[in-house]
Amino acid sequence: MKLKQQHKTILIVKPKFSSDIHSEENFLLLKNSYQKHCIDVQVIEYDVLPEYTKIQSQVKNQDAVLLIGDAKCYPKNALKYPFIKTIENKKIPISWLPFRNSKDLLTFTKTVYQVHSRKQDHCAIALLSQRHPRFTRIVDRMATILKTPNVLPYKWSSDLLLRENMIEGLENGLGLATYFGHGRPIGWVGYYGLRSHHFDTENAKPIGALLSLCCKTASRKNTSVSFCEQLVLDGKTAVAFGAVDSTLHTDNTRWSVGITKALLNGASTIAELIIEASPKNVSAYTHYRLIGDPLAPIYSSNEAALFANNVKIYP
Numbered sequence: 001m002k003l004k005q006q007h008k009t010i011l012i013v014k015p016k017f018s019s020d021i022h023s024e025e026n027f028l029l030l031k032n033s034y035q036k037h038c039i040d041v042q043v044i045e046y047d048v049l050p051e052y053t054k055i056q057s058q059v060k061n062q063d064a065v066l067l068i069g070d071a072k073c074y075p076k077n078a079l080k081y082p083f084i085k086t087i088e089n090k091k092i093p094i095s096w097l098p099f100r101n102s103k104d105l106l107t108f109t110k111t112v113y114q115v116h117s118r119k120q121d122h123c124a125i126a127l128l129s130q131r132h133p134r135f136t137r138i139v140d141r142m143a144t145i146l147k148t149p150n151v152l153p154y155k156w157s158s159d160l161l162l163r164e165n166m167i168e169g170l171e172n173g174l175g176l177a178t179y180f181g182h183g184r185p186i187g188w189v190g191y192y193g194l195r196s197h198h199f200d201t202e203n204a205k206p207i208g209a210l211l212s213l214c215c216k217t218a219s220r221k222n223t224s225v226s227f228c229e230q231l232v233l234d235g236k237t238a239v240a241f242g243a244v245d246s247t248l249h250t251d252n253t254r255w256s257v258g259i260t261k262a263l264l265n266g267a268s269t270i271a272e273l274i275i276e277a278s279p280k281n282v283s284a285y286t287h288y289r290l291i292g293d294p295l296a297p298i299y300s301s302n303e304a305a306l307f308a309n310n311v312k313i314y315p
Contacts, residue, residue, distance in 0.1 A: 008269075008295055009040040011062040013055055015069060016045050022102035027068075030109040037116040039295060049073060052080050055094070059086050064093045064271045064294035068105075071098035074220045075229065075289045076244035082274055082290045091278075093271040095239060095290035098229055107235045111206045112293050115238040118173060118205075120299035123263055124152040124308060126174055128166065130181025130190030131158040134249065138180045138256045145260050152305055160313040163191040167198060169311040171236075173205030175300035176273075178259060180252060183214030183243070187227045196230040207237040208298045209270040211259075213252040217242035218289045232292040239270050239292035251284035270296045 012031070017023040031041050044058055049069050059065060069078055075096050083091040099105050125146065127139035136157045146153040156166045158181075170177055182189035187196065210231060212218075218228040218240070225233065228240035258277030267273040271294050278285050300308070 007038050007040075008063045009042070009061070010034060010295055011042045011044065011059060011065045013044045013046065013050060013058075013065065013067045016047060020102060023099070023105055026102050026105035026109055030105065030112065033109055033113040033116070036113075049078070052084070056084055056086070059084055059092055062092060064095070066095055066097060066294055068097045068099060071100045071104075071225065071229075073098065074244070075218045075226065075291060076220070079289055081285060082241065082288045083278070091275050093274050093290060093294045095292055095294040097232070097292060098225070104233050107233065108292070111232075111235045111238050112296075115206055115208050115293070115296055119301040120175070120268070120297050121302045122152050122300050122305040123150060123268070123298075124154065124175055124300040124305045125263065126154045126156050126166075126170060126177035126308065128177055128179040128190070129157040130188070132181065135180045135190075138253060142256055142260050146263060148264065151263055152308075154308050154311070156311065156313065158190045160315060161311065163194060163198065165311055166191065167201070169308050170207050171199065171201060171204035172307040173207070173301060173304040174308055175208035175304070176211075176298040177207055177209070178211040178213060178256075180213050180256065183212055183217040183227075185216050185219040185221045185223045185226050187217070188212065188214065196227055196234060196236070199231065199234070199236040204236065205304070206235055208300070209239045209241065209273070209296050210237040211241040212243070213247075213255050215243055215246045218244045218291060228289075228291045237292065238296035239290060239294065241270070241274070241288060241290055243287040244289055245287040247287055248283060251279060251281070254279035254281070254284050268297060268299055270294060270298055273298060
């Protein structure tokens with residue numbers, strides 16, 4: 001099912017790069033990248049990182065909000081939830097983009113442009129999990145339900161393939177991947193320990209969206225930059241979804257149900273997916289944060305889907 005380009009709007013809240021010409025230039029490139037892909041951009045500048053309520057007062061009918069800020073600020077403190085509510089109580093996805101220098105902005109801009117530019121032919125999803133029955137049962141269930149004419153699920157749990165094969169499948173430009181299992185601030189416990197540097201391969205194509213439904217992958221505890229942030233800053237994915245604290249397995253199971261329903265209902269961006277898939281109970285989403293592009297498309301090209309179909313697994 002080929003996806004048509006849809007008109008979107010985004011509110012970008014950014015710091016004033018008064019003494020950093022390169023950062024301002026790279027931000028303009030980011031703005032132009034969105035506009036070239038039929039996305040209207042509204043910009044608000046700030047001197048000191050604005051509070052949640054101040055951002056909330058500026059949000060109206062945008063499809064998403066992107067907050068750019070100094071990497072010294074933790075994801076846990078930058079945002080309260082993966083969405084922000086308007087005065088009318090409408091949920092709008094909001095993401096955090098930490099930056100250390102102008103190079104980070106340029107890398108992110110290139111990733112955004114690349115992901116939005118590629119063809120969106122198939123709703124393909126890689127279902128990843130740690131090698132444990134309670135996690136593999138989740139991906140087994142999702143794979144069964146999602147196996148329809150409109151969705152291509154790839155079950156790549158760690159009991160079925162090697163870490164290298166899984167990464168190779170993701171780095172061919174797959175639109176969406178979800179991981180269930182144990183997590184740490186520096187990566188996943190599954191796949192014999194997955195870290196951001198394992199994605200560091202030449203000529204890799206960025207993943208559209210990478211969701212870690214587990215504990216602490218957006219946490220800064222004992223690390224300068226979290227796993228989710230590092231993947232976005234390195235250009236390995238346009239957007240990452242992870243927790244800043246411990247999460248409950250039951251809540252992550254609810255997320256799996258919501259994600260499945262959202263994909264079957266035609267969600268085509270991470271913004272649509274997160275809003276539609278979000279469980280109703282507060283504990284399920286309060287620790288999660290979006291890092292990166294909140295409008296990242298989650299569909300895949302024909303080439304990426306074909307490559308994923310040929311990834312070798314060992315059933």
